[in-house]
Amino acid sequence: MDKTYASAADAVADIPAGSSLAVGGFGLSGVPITLIRAIQALGVDGLEVVSNNCGVDGWGLGELLSEGRIRRVIASYIGENKEFARQYLSGEIEVELTPQGTLAERLRAGGVGVPAFYTATGAGTMVSEGGMPIRYNSDGTVGLVSEPKEQRPFDVFGAAKEYVLETAISTDFGLVRAAVGDRHGNLQFEKSTRNFNPLAGMAGRITIAEVDRLVEPGELDPDEIHLPGIYVDRVIVLSAEQAGELPIEKTTVRPREAAGASTSSTDSRGHA
Incomplete structure (x- = not known):
C-alpha cells in the first residue's frame, strides 16, 4: 500500500509517447510543475492534454507546449498563453474548447464510470x-x-x-499537485489549488500526485481528505525548493495615496 516513489522521474518513467494526460491546476494555481518537468525530461511527444488551460508562456504546461510535445488539448481557455494561441491558429495543435463546468463534469464522470x-x-x-x-490549416483556413x-x-x-x-473523459494518466498526502495516496489540497486537481486525479487510469508534505496513514482526518487514495497510484514528495516555486500570475498594485499603502497579489498556492 505504500505508493510513494523516490522521484518524479521514477513516477513518470513508463509514460509513453502519445499518452493522454489529465492535468490539475487553474492558471498557475495548483499546477503539478515537477511532474510536468519530469515528463519534459523524459522526451515523450504526441501528448493529448486535458486541463482547464495550457499553462502560460514558459511555465506549467506551456513548457511542454513550447517544445512541440503536445498534439491535442481539451481545455476551456486559451488566454494568457501567446504560444498556445499561435500554435492553434497556425494548425500545429488541435484544440477542443469545452465550457469550464462541462469540462469539470466530464472529468468527474470519467472517474466514477458515468459514460x-x-x-x-x-x-x-x-x-x-x-x-x-478544432484544427486550422497553415494558411489560416479551418481544417477540422x-x-x-x-x-x-x-x-x-x-x-x-x-x-x-x-x-465522459478518462485519460491514460492523471497529474495532480496536493498540499498533503499520505503513503496510501489520500490527498488534501490547499485553498484554491483544489480547482481541477481532484477531477484530474479521478479521470486518470494511473494518477500521480506530487505533494508538499507526506504524512503517515491515519494522520489525515477522513473529513479532510479531498481525493481518496483509491484514485491515486503514485506519490512523490517535493523538496522544499520545489514546493516553494509559487509564481504569481498577475500582480495588481493600487495607486499609493499615502505612505505604506499595500499591494495585492495572489500566488500559485492560492494565497493573497
Missing part, C-alpha cells in the same frame, strides 16, 4: 451544433471542426428546455 450526461450548457450553440474549429452532438428536451423544475449530450 455520458446531459447538460443545458452549450445547447443551441456551436458546442452542440458543431462547426467549432467539431461534430454535432445529440440534443433532447427534458422537463426540469417544470420547464422544458434542450439539453446536449456530453461524453
Whole structure:
C-alpha cells in the first residue's frame, strides 16, 4: 500500500509517447510543475492534454507546449498563453474548447464510470451544433471542426428546455499537485489549488500526485481528505525548493495615496 516513489522521474518513467494526460491546476494555481518537468525530461511527444488551460508562456504546461510535445488539448481557455494561441491558429495543435463546468463534469464522470450526461450548457450553440474549429490549416483556413452532438428536451423544475449530450473523459494518466498526502495516496489540497486537481486525479487510469508534505496513514482526518487514495497510484514528495516555486500570475498594485499603502497579489498556492 505504500505508493510513494523516490522521484518524479521514477513516477513518470513508463509514460509513453502519445499518452493522454489529465492535468490539475487553474492558471498557475495548483499546477503539478515537477511532474510536468519530469515528463519534459523524459522526451515523450504526441501528448493529448486535458486541463482547464495550457499553462502560460514558459511555465506549467506551456513548457511542454513550447517544445512541440503536445498534439491535442481539451481545455476551456486559451488566454494568457501567446504560444498556445499561435500554435492553434497556425494548425500545429488541435484544440477542443469545452465550457469550464462541462469540462469539470466530464472529468468527474470519467472517474466514477458515468459514460455520458446531459447538460443545458452549450445547447443551441456551436458546442452542440458543431462547426467549432478544432484544427486550422497553415494558411489560416479551418481544417477540422467539431461534430454535432445529440440534443433532447427534458422537463426540469417544470420547464422544458434542450439539453446536449456530453461524453465522459478518462485519460491514460492523471497529474495532480496536493498540499498533503499520505503513503496510501489520500490527498488534501490547499485553498484554491483544489480547482481541477481532484477531477484530474479521478479521470486518470494511473494518477500521480506530487505533494508538499507526506504524512503517515491515519494522520489525515477522513473529513479532510479531498481525493481518496483509491484514485491515486503514485506519490512523490517535493523538496522544499520545489514546493516553494509559487509564481504569481498577475500582480495588481493600487495607486499609493499615502505612505505604506499595500499591494495585492495572489500566488500559485492560492494565497493573497
